[in-house]
Amino acid sequence: MLFRRICNSLTRFDPNPLLCHRKLANPLANFASCPQFLNLNRFKSLSHSSSSGAHKSFSSNSKMGDARRPPAVPIPAVETADRAELYRALEASLGCTFRSDPLTPNPNPLIIVISGPSGVGKDAVIKRLREVRQGIHFVVTVTSRAKREGEIDGKDYFFVSKEEFLSMVERNELLEYALVYGDYKGIPKQQIREFMAKGCDIVLRVDIQGAATLRRILRDSALFVFLVAESESALVKRLIDRKTETKETLMVRVATAREEVKHIRDFDYVVVNADGKLDGAVKLVESIIDAEKAKVRQRNVVI
Numbered sequence: 001m002l003f004r005r006i007c008n009s010l011t012r013f014d015p016n017p018l019l020c021h022r023k024l025a026n027p028l029a030n031f032a033s034c035p036q037f038l039n040l041n042r043f044k045s046l047s048h049s050s051s052s053g054a055h056k057s058f059s060s061n062s063k064m065g066d067a068r069r070p071p072a073v074p075i076p077a078v079e080t081a082d083r084a085e086l087y088r089a090l091e092a093s094l095g096c097t098f099r100s101d102p103l104t105p106n107p108n109p110l111i112i113v114i115s116g117p118s119g120v121g122k123d124a125v126i127k128r129l130r131e132v133r134q135g136i137h138f139v140v141t142v143t144s145r146a147k148r149e150g151e152i153d154g155k156d157y158f159f160v161s162k163e164e165f166l167s168m169v170e171r172n173e174l175l176e177y178a179l180v181y182g183d184y185k186g187i188p189k190q191q192i193r194e195f196m197a198k199g200c201d202i203v204l205r206v207d208i209q210g211a212a213t214l215r216r217i218l219r220d221s222a223l224f225v226f227l228v229a230e231s232e233s234a235l236v237k238r239l240i241d242r243k244t245e246t247k248e249t250l251m252v253r254v255a256t257a258r259e260e261v262k263h264i265r266d267f268d269y270v271v272v273n274a275d276g277k278l279d280g281a282v283k284l285v286e287s288i289i290d291a292e293k294a295k296v297r298q299r300n301v302v303i
């Protein structure tokens with residue numbers, strides 16, 4: 001008898017719940033809504049429309065207790081009913097159709113600022129990160145410094161004259177710029193906008209001074225990662241081995257590096273790039289990005 005009643009109530013509903021968009025004919029009128037699922041939908045629509053881009057939490061009015069009310073339509077025994085049968089019975093009992101679109105919006109594109117003392121391995125980490133991770137765009141900075149051997153214009157930097165650089169500053173085309181060791185370096189805004197619009201995460205490589213300026217401009221809307229070597233001695237050896245410095249610039253870079261480590265507190269994360277362990281450092285940076293993507297309250301950057 002009970003079994004026949006269940007069958008009768010189930011046959012009144014669309015046999016394919018995944019294609020059923022209309023409101024199910026619910027035999028129990030007072031079960032016209034299902035608060036717990038309406039709350040999920042509210043969560044979705046709030047998140048999608050939110051100007052802050054932050055994920056919203058469930059409504060505090062959520063009556064989770066409703067889910068534990070005795071089902072209005074009998075639910076078949078889980079041991080004997082097949083999945084489709086149970087699914088339809090749950091929909092019928094709750095009086096709504098289960099939606100299959102994602103419950104959470106896509107995470108916001110991130111701006112990841114990677115900084116650290118000279119010679120710590122910023123370029124090396126970013127180069128490897130780009131090899132192993134999809135969907136990130138490394139912003140090519142504009143610089144007035146001379147090209148080093150092996151560097152490619154438009155790939156490593158955009159090399160421009162001092163005059164050209166200063167006219168970009170006048171046209172407000174740079175997010176941030178600075179005079180570093182006698183040369184100008186700046187971040188073109190347009191490139192960031194273009195790639196964020198495509199959904200890419202943006203990686204910015206800046207020195208400590210640049211990171212401090214970016215922090216003032218972007219505040220918590222960007223992610224700041226500080227790279228360090230495992231020790232001061234390792235950092236100095238790395239700079240010497242790179243063979244790109246004169247003895248004068250080497251002195252300046254080493255002296256500056258000692259000061260720069262003190263700025264670590266202005267960053268969100270610190271990553272040790274230990275000698276011979278470049279991949280480990282890159283993995284940690286990737287984990288940080290992944291964790292940021294899973295955050296309920298997303299960073300939301302506007303350039």
Ligand SMILES: Nc1ncnc2c1ncn2[C@@H]1O[C@H](COP(=O)(O)OP(=O)(O)OP(=O)(O)O)[C@@H](O)[C@H]1O
Binds near residue numbers: 118273
């Ligand atoms: N984990 C590592 N182990 C060994 N060598 C490394 C490691 N990371 C980077 N290096 C080497 O250290 C040197 C400095 O690295 P890199 O040029 O990437 O530093 P940087 O922080 O970008 O420096 P700068 O700010 O002066 O441009 C390079 O020769 C690089 O190959």
